[in-house]
Amino acid sequence: MSRLSASQYLSAIESESIRFREVLADAQPGAPVPTCPAWTAFDLLHHLAETQGHWAWVVANRPKDPTDRPEAPRAASYAEALTAFDEASAALVAALREADPADPAWTWSDDQSVGFILRRQAHEALIHRLDAELTSLGHFTDLDAALAADGVDEVLDVMYGGCPEWGEFFPLPHYIRVELTDTGEDVWVQLGRFHGTDPDGIEHEEDDIHVVADPGIEADAVISSPAGVMDARLWRRGDGDAIHLAGDLGIVDHFRRVIHQPIN
Secondary structure (H helix, E strand, O other): OOOOOHHHHHHHHHHHHHHHHHHHHOOOOOOEEOOEEEEEHHHHHHHHHHHHHHHHHHHHHOOOOHHHOOOOOOOOOHHHHHHHHHHHHHHHHHHHHHOOOOOEOOOOOOOOEHHHHHHHHHHHHHHHHHHHHHHHOOOOOOOOHHHHHHHHHHHHHHHHOOOOOOEEEEEEEEEEEEEEOOOOEEEEEEEEEEEEEOOOOOEEEEEEEEEEOOOOOOOOEEEEEOHHHHHHHHOOOOOOOOOEEEEOHHHHHHHHHHHOOOOO
16 A cells, blocks of 8 residues: 655644644533543643654654653643643644654654654544544544545554564464455455563463555455545444455454554
8 A cells, every 4th residue: 555645644634633623622621532431631632732742852853762852741721731732733743844754763663764753643643633523522524535544554554563572473374455445445464473572571472463465365354444434443433334344254353353452
């Protein structure tokens, strides 16, 4: 699947952040966030402000260690939180606009580039815009199909399919084709097992997936829907009623076990 351009990611950060702020401006600070049960509207607002402020600082300062950033205090009031979000969001957009996506920058990923931050923050803003709308309106509005298609690839490849350096992915000869019916794109997923011992000495062995290139064979199962439906469901922000399953449902169950794990 082809990536979006840097300008498309930047435009998404701007537009999704504007919508996020717009719907939260009228929310009650203590309103619960249905998709993040431990959070209120105030918490959601603070979270995205802190996230965007953090990555604005990383892009602008290019630290070797992100803990060098001074910790930003939480706003004392909802009005102050809205202002803090405005400042953080503007700083992120400005920093990314001035940077080259190919420039090196610290990230938590193997991809140590501004481009990774640009893409990740476009989807961070998109998914939290859904949270904001669900909090304020009780439903979310449509996702841009091209951005959502890229989001399906990103959440499966980066958020679910990554492999820490202390572990290893052991592939199985089984594949799922995730078919996006409105964009005509597919994401191929290979099933496998993950095994490793983390830095705390805890051993992990569990079902896993990796995004792969089209293997040129018939898929064991096909999961299909419009891109926005699929992206929202993979982030557990939609009911997925419009998703169609075909093929070996045992293979689909392996996939489900992976994507039902929390995203850290």
